[in-house]
Each structure stands twice: as C-alpha cells, then as structure tokens.
Amino acid sequence: MWIRQRSPLVWVVLVATTVSGCGLNPVRMQPPTFGGPPTVRVVLEFSSALNLPAGAKVTYEGDNVGSVRSVALEGGVVAVAANLDSQARIPAASTAAIVQDTVLGDCYVSLGRPAGVDTGPSLTDGARIPVGRTRPPASIEDMMTSLSSFIGSGSIQRLGGMLHTVNAAMPPTTDQTRKVAATVARDLRSLASNSAEVDRSIDTLGELAASLKNQAGVLDDFLTADSVDFWTKIWAGIASVIGVLSALGDIFGRGAWLIPLLDSVSTALEQTGPPGGGSTIDTFTNQTLLPFLLDPRVEIAEVATPDGVNRTADTRQILAKLGALR
Template sequence: MRNVRHTLAVVVATVTTAALAGCSADPANLPMPSDLTRHGYPLTVEFTNALNLPAGAKVSFDGAAVGTVRSIDLRDGAVAVGVEVDDGIAIPADSTATVTQDTVLGDAYIKIDRPGADANNAALNPNSRIGRDHTVSPAPLEDTLAVLANFLGTGSVQRLEQTIGKVNAALPPTTDGVRKVAGTLAADVRSLAADTTDLDRMLTSADDFTQVVIRHAPDLENILSPHAMKLWANLRLLIANIGILLPSVGSVYTGGNWLVPMINSLADTLDSASSTGVGFADTGASLQHFLQTTLMPLLSKPSVDVTSLVTADGSEHLDDVANLLRMLGAVR
C-alpha cells in the first residue's frame, strides 16, 4: 500500500512538472486584481507608436477609468492596442485617443476625448477601431527630458522670473490699484465691443480703398515707372525755379509804389478831359499820337531839340552854346 501511494505521488509530480515545463506564464499577461470583476466589449486603438504603454494600463474617458488595455500587437505598420471598455460606456465614433502620463514618471495610459459638436457622435460598436488619424502618439520620454533640461539650463527660468518681475513693477503695488486697472481695461474692451459698427465701417472703407487701388494698378505702375520718375524730378526742378521767380515778381508789386502818382495823374487827366467835353475817343487818339510821335522816338533814340536859350537879361545865346557843343563834339 505504501508503494502504491509513493508511485501515485511520483506520477502526479511528473505530470505537473511536464505541464509546467510545456507552458510559459508571462506576468504582463496576468490580469490586474481590479480587472477580475470587469466585463466589457473590445475595441482596437491604433497608434504609430505606443512606447512604454503596458498591458493592463487603464483607459480613461471623460476623466474616469472606463477600461483596460488587454493586448499590444504590431499590425500593418501600426501598433494595435486592444482595449476592453466597460459595458454601458458609449464611446463616440469620432473620438480621439492619446497615450499620456499624469506626471513625467507616472504610468502611461490611454485617454479618449470626445469629438467636436459637429462630428459624428454615433457610438462605437464592439470590435470597432479608432484609426491612426484619430490618435496621438506620445512624445519620447528622452525628448521630453531633453526639452526640460534645455529649458532649465539655458536661462529660460531666469528670463521668466525677470519678465514676472517687470510685470509686477508695472502693475500698481496694491490690490485696489490692480482692480482699478482691470476695471479700466474691462471698460475699454466693452467700449470696443460696443463700437464694432465703426470698426466694420473702417474695415469696409479700407477694403473699398484696396479695391480702387487694384483697379488703378496699371495707372499706379505708370506713375511709378522710371520714365515717370524722371518727369517728377524735372517737375521738382521747375517748381523750385518758379519758387525763386515768384518773389522777384512779387517785388515788382510791392516795390511799384512809384506808379501810384503817375496813375493818379492819368486819372486826373482823364477827369479834366471829360470835364472839358473832350471825348475819351479823342483823348485816346491824342494819347496814341503822343506815344507814337514823342515818347516812343525818345525811348528808341534819346535826344533833345533845344530851340531857345535866353539868359536873365533877355539875350539869346543858342548859337554860342551850339558852337561850343560842336567844338566839344557833343553835337554835329
């Protein structure tokens, strides 16, 4: 009897050892204790890479854990992550999924976000797929740490501190002062919001002006052409010379006071002629005769005809003076 029991124990040990040797147990595939009571439907989420996302990681939706990562496989050049979502949780069809971490050293998990208001809000069916066009892969931890080290090591923190110090120096020192500044800013924003009609009118005017400029683009190109630039340069010189000439012309008017007595005398002459009954036509003819026979010849060839030279005692000395001037060569 003892031998039979010993033999049975040896057989059982042998069978158990063979079973354990023929099977391998992966701790990563073992369910988490909290997942033992979960029941849900499967979904597949595709990523370009999943990095250190472990099997058994949680699936979050609307800020709550709604599922678990069951498997991670390579399929058609993408990482196919099989998840199990709790029954009763409806995931919209156009949702986006992201592999994220709450902290730098925290556990990675899948976060599902709702789509926009105008997206397809139909729920995903079991065994549905969220494609790579609706997923965001995580940044490598090394790159994140490199960016953080670069931020901390290049003086960015000091510059940020200096910026905050400048802002603090610009703001009032008291809370009431800051509140007053904020109230003024709010009033300005409200005033700007109330005057949107004026802003629209200004923008419309600017658009109309732009359209006018576009319609007259050929004319503007002609005005700004090299030939036109030469014309504008010559016009500038012409205007500059006119500017020099105008003061000279103006000096004739300002310095022409000597004409006033002559014009007054001419007016008196015309008045005398009209008072004596002489017509203006006769006066004009006489004036024309005077100009043609006396004044114009004198201006063209200045000379004087002396007809008499009488001294105080009444004697005539014209011939004597003529002989003297002839000897001097003044007359012929």
Template sequence: MSARGLRRAAVTALCATALVSSGCSLGPDDLPSVRGGIGDSYDVHLEFAGVMNLPNGADVMMDGLRIGEVSEVAVRSDTVRVTVRLGEDSRVPASTRAIIRQNTLLGDTYVALDHDAVGPAERFLRADDTIDVDRTSSPPQLEDTIAVLAYFVNGGSIQRIQDTMGRINAVLPVPGDTRRLAALVSTDLRDLSGGIGEIDRLLDGFDATAVAVNSRAETLGTLFSADTGYYWRRVAINIVSYISQILPSVGSVYEGGLWLVPMLNSLADTGGVLRGLWDSGPADAARIADFLRLTVLPFAAHPAITIRSVETGAGEQIIADVENLLRMLGAVR
C-alpha cells in the first residue's frame, strides 16, 4: 500500500472513531420535538408516584388542545417530578388534576390536565407552581396491562363469553316473536301512560283521605280509649244476655209451630198474587180511565146509536126501510 493510501485509511478510522464516540452520547431526549416549540412559556411542576415511560417532549393536553410539552423528568426519593413547559397564554386552573394517558395500548404517552367548571373566583397556575401527588394519577405498568390481557385471552374468557352469547341466543324467541312482544309492550306502555291521570286521581284521593283521618286523629283516638272499650264491652254483655233469654221461647215456637207452615205458604201465594196485581195496577187503571173518558162519559152526555147494517134472514139489506121507519117515529135525527 502506498503512503497516500495509508493516510486515507488513517483519516477514515479517525472519523469513524469520532462518529461512534459522539453517537454514544446522543439520546432520544436530545432529539428535537417534531411538533415544534411552544414559544413564550412558563414552567409548572407535577408530582407523580410513577410516570411509566413518559419521555421529554411529550404533549400536555387540556380540553382537547395541546398547551405545552414535558421538558424534564426527574426521579426523587418517593415521587417523580415532571416539569412541563406551558404556553404563555395558557390559563390552567389551580384545582387542575394531572393524569398520564395513552391513546392506545402501545401509543405515545402524554399528560392530560383535567379540571372542573371554572368559577369567577378561580385562581390559575403561575410559573414554578406545583401540582401535588394527591392531585395526579399514574398509569398502570405496561407489563401488568399486557399480563391482564394475556390472562383474558388465554384463560378462556373469550370462549366463555361466546358460550354465554350462544345460550342467550338459544333462549331468546325468534325475531318475529320478539317484534310482536315489543309491539305488545309498547301498546301496554301507551295505555299505562294514558291512564296516568286516573292513577294521579286515585293517589289524590288517598292523600285527601289520609289528611281527613289525620285531622280527626283526636276524635278517632277516643274510639280506642279505655272508656270506649268498657262501653262496648257492656253493650256486648247486654246483647248476649237478651239473646240468651229469647232463645228458649224461640225454640218452643219452632217445635210447636209446624201448623203454621201451610198458612205461611198460603200467605206467600197471596202475596205473590197481590204483587202481580200491584205491578199491573197502573196499566189497568190507565185502561179504565181511558174507557170512562173516551166511551162512557161521551155516551152519557150524548146518548146515540149508529146503525150501519140491517139484514133479513135471507141476507137482504133493509137499512133504508128501517131508517124511514125510525124517522117517522122521530128516533132519527
């Protein structure tokens, strides 16, 4: 190899050594953020129990907007201090809660700032303010999440869910029956909604009754007092004593009164006939009144007979001869 080739090899080896040594000191945190800078900003500190794999440059989101990024993650004795750089025009309420989230299981982590409705007296975070660990939430470890998913997949949970759905589908009626059932239920619900007024009226009646009873509580209380109980007890004793005196005489009448049975049957028949006469009495009275008013009284006031036909034994009409005869006698007007 010539001297010129040796010099080229030495320069190449020197450049490779410099590149490797400089590359070993380059970390992911030294790379610039692909989202660009924040511009004018101020720093706020967040205390977490753990931050999983939160990198520098991670987004800080609030109300769905990116308002800053993580500038530093420092491990302390019992917490992890995360310093975030927020835009100068960002107004973060002092009661905000910080949560580390991921969009997907293996997605990028970011810091989410969650807060309640902002009141007029709400104070906002200033530079170097700190959100304590009591108001921050750390995400579960990725290994624990993957272990839970693996147990869920390999433990037969999916198969059990599939079997359960199969049993549910087996016991459910066919779609046509389901539609008819839904139609009946909807009809019942409409009828129920239409009768809400009646239910309200019933409840109002119960309420009015309860109010009336409550307003007369003192009067009702006297009905159950000791004096009232003594009164009703004496009444019961007197009634029982009278009945005990009457029962022997009633028994003697019962034993010796069999002869009364035919008479009572006759009285029952007579009562039935009288009841029939009583029921038909108004109609018969109306007929008699009509007969007297329309027939008897007019005849008594103007007695007359209308002869329409006079026949011989052979069937010949002699009404004209009879009329002439009666006229000569002065009986025809």
C-alpha cells in the first residue's frame, strides 16, 4: 500500500497552531459577520465595571442591539467599548447601566432613553457616553451588607408591628371592611373625576407661593420686632373700641324709654323757642332756662278741652286742693 508522505510545511503549521492556541482567549474572539447590519463603535464610561466580561450583550429598551468589545481602564474610569447596530437609532443622550437580571445571572449593559427626550441625534461611530450618564453594577457584597443591616436593625419586627396595628384598626367584620373599601374607592373615583379642580387648587397654591416669594421684603418688614409691637398695640386698641361700642349698643337698647322724653323736650323747645326768635342758644339759656330753674313756676292762663269748653275754674280747684296753686 502506498502512503503519501506529509510535507514538512504542514507539520510546521500544525505545531504553530497548537502552540498559539494554548494562549488564546475565546472571549476575545469576535465572531465574523457575513453581510450583517453595519455597526458603530461607541465607548461607555463607568466608575466600575465589576464582573462585566468582554462579549456581554448590550440592550436598548429590552432589545439586543450589540455586544461589548473590550473593557479597559482609561484615566480613572472604566472604558467599555461596544459594537452597536447602527439601525437601532439609539439617541446620543442615552443612559447606560450595568445590570444583572438574577443573582447568579450574567452582567450586561442596558441602554435607556433619556428622560424628557423623544427625538434627537443618534449615536455615531466613536461616540462616548460619559460617566455622568452611566450607573455601575451593584455588587453582591453590597446587596448582602444592605440585607444584613435591614434584618439586624429590627426593620422586620417594626414591619410586623405596623401590620398588627393596621389589622387592629380595620373593622372587625368582612362586611364593614367592604363598606370602608367601597367608600374609599368612591372617594378616589370622585377625586379622579374632579382632577381639574385639584389641578386648579394646586395652581392657585403655586401662584400664592410665588406671590409670597415676590413679596418677601414686605413680609420680612412686617415680621420685624417693631412691626409686631405695633400690630399688637393696634389690635389691643381695636378690641377696646369694640368693647366700648358693644357697651353703647347695650345702653341704646335699654334706653328706648328715653325716646318719648327726648321727643317731648324737642316739641317743647320748638313751641317755646328762645325769646326774640333767632337768638342763640346762649341767649335762650341765660334769659329763659336759667331764670326758670332759679324760680321754677308756671302761670296757667287758661285750660280748655279740645272741643273748646273752658275748664280753668275746675283746674284751679284741683291744683288748690293739691297745694300746687298759690
């Protein structure tokens, strides 16, 4: 049987391949692309990229859009180079985070749409997302430390006490609980149906707050020590005036009996009047009122009834019997 002798060149290639394969890292091997979509190379800066391997997937809003090419330390930050699908149209202002779906799951990079930005330029080849818009992964050690602190600080006991308090505050029967839940649901529906009024109230409060802010100088002056002393005294004075007015009102209410008397005095003054007609009050007082008070007497010239009958004699007899007639 004839056996073909292998060429020495073939043996050299096989030995070189075997030796070089001993130092080959499969993770660094990039799969070849055969007519796939074009990609853009971007760099994501993280403060930490713990457990993020080269070749990890990159997602945008849940869809796979690329993979990590390399992870390296550059200028105090971790530069994660990634190849992204250019047809994904990822905004240039996107955020990035290294996440892990499960405790034992693989880490990968998740890109997110920036808050308040719907459209904008897309990431281009060579673009970078700075460390200010990225979030490093949460380490298992930190998670276990937080969980240990939560358990050891008595939070579970406090949670149990809170649930016990809530149960004690609930109605004792299921029917009453349903009524309470129905009332709360009705109130929430009413609040939802009147959201415009709630918004208007909030806007009014906002306008009031803005007005108070604009009048901060006036409020500061109003709340000084001198202003406080002034308003304290003026309110005390107003309270005193109100007390006086209330007392006067009581006097006027109880002095209704003076009205006929004052009306009679007014009528008498109108009928008698100051002598001389047109004299001043001083003349009336000096010539009429004071002499009468010094020697009070009334001269009765005639007494007649409304129908014209003269009763002067009868009046004299009655006054004489009373001792009022001189």
